[in-house]
Amino acid sequence: MHKRLLTVVMMLVFAMTAMAGVSLASEAKQFKKFHSIVDYKFVAKYAKMPKPKGVMIVDSRPFKPKYIAGYIPTAVSIPTSQFDKMTDKLPANKDDLVIFYCGGFKCPLSHKAAFKAEAMGYTNVKVYAAGFPDFKKKAAYYSIGIETLKDMMGNGDKFVAIDARPYKKYLAGSVPGALGIPEKEFADKRDMLPIGKMDTTLVYFCGGYKCALSHKSAVKARYLGYKKVVVAEAGYPAWKEMYGGSAAMEVKAGEAEGAVDTEWFLATLKDNPSSITLIDVRDAEEYAAGHFPSAINMTADQIEKNIDTIPTDKPIVFSCASGARAGEAYYIFMDMKPNVKNVFYLEATNDFGEDNSYEVHPNK
Structure with missing residues (x-):
């Protein structure tokens, strides 16, 4: 009896050992890990602006959809699948520090790229094995592609785009609705930021x-308590190149003085929301509870105080809950800026859902 039990136990131990060996062998066969691994603290020293000299951070993941959706600030996109075609993007000085990363500990792309770079003669190569998931969790902010900002507009995401450049450059042209x-005026104008610090994404460029400038502003926003902060590093130059500058458009007016035609407004909001600057003049709490997806929030008194920050290179439409405050904002604006064309307000009663869905009922 005892011999039989001992035999069974030995067979079980042998089987478990064999399975463990197979598992280890399988893990070893997954991919060869690079010999020089660094952590978040090491990478964070270099993932900042102004960009440190003699350092390059390389994102080894595919450009789309991974890189543009979020990457470590200042990182250059060199997908491992395209590495041999993109070696010209690597530093000219082969003694520079080159840090590769990808999608985390189970991702082999950064390791493969690091071995390739080392074979090319680069002498100071590192791999951030924990990769972007680790950085995103620990860093104050991360960067996104300008394509992602465009998608956020189209999807109706809860965000505010913010141009951190000097005011004259902002007036000369900017991302629609920004x-x-x-x-340099962050402290003086911080009351323009949305009240929702937990659920509204701030996109600086x-x-x-x-x-x-956008990186510095992002850090300041996090210091104020905003939890979702990103930087569209390519900035307005890339936006203008990819999607064009602001183009003039013809607005259909409504029956009341200064009112916009409701049907025209709804069609524009659906098909081309970035073609107008839509300003919700309700209180911040009302705005946070639901608003038109492309609208920015600025109450009537804020408009009077910050009127020079409102872009005038495309039509402006003020909105509220019932049309009353929107009409007030319209007249405040026109009294202060009588020469600005294409300024309107929405004469309608509007209902908003928490998901930024909306129903618009024209006032009779």
């Missing part, structure tokens, strides 16, 4: 990859 809050 607020103009120059980095400025003059392109070499511009540090």
Whole structure:
């Protein structure tokens, strides 16, 4: 009896050992890990603007959809699948620090790219094995592609785009619907930021990859308590190149003075929301509870105080809950800026859902 039990136990131990060996062998066969691994603290020292000299951070994931959806600030996209075709993007000095990363510990792309770079003669190569998931969890903010900002507009995501460049540049042209809050005037104009610090994404941008203003503003926003902060590093130059500058358009007016035609407004909101600057003049609490997806929030008194920050390169439409405050904002604006054309308000009663769905009922 005892011999039989001992035999069974030994067979079980043998089987478990064999399975463990197979598992380890399988894990070993997954991919060869690079010999020099770094952590978040190491990478964070270099993932900042102005960009440190002699350092390049490389995102080894596919450009679409991974890189543009979110990446480590200042990182260059060199997908491992395209590595051999994109070696010209690597530093000219092969003694520079090159840090590769991808999608986490189970992702082999950064390791493969690191071995390739080392074989090319690069002497200071590292792999951030924890990758973007780890960075996103620990960092104050991360970067996105300008394509993602465009998608956020189309999807009706809860966000506010903020131009951190000087005011004159903002007036000369900006991303549709963006607020103009120059980095140097951040403290004075922070009351223009949305009240929802937990659920509204702030998307900062400025003059392109070499511009540090959006990065500085992002850090300040996090210090104020905003939890969702990103930077569209390519900035307005990339937006203008990819989607064009603001183009003039003809607005259909409604029956009341200054009112916009409701049907025209709804069609524009559905098909081309970025073609107008839509300003919700309700209180911040009302706005946070639901609003038109492309609308920015600025109460009537804020309009009077910050009127020079409102872009005038495309039609402006003020909205509220019933048309009353929107009409007031319209007249405040026109009294202060009588020469500005294409300014309107929505003469309608509007109901909003928490998901930013809406129903618009024209006032009779």
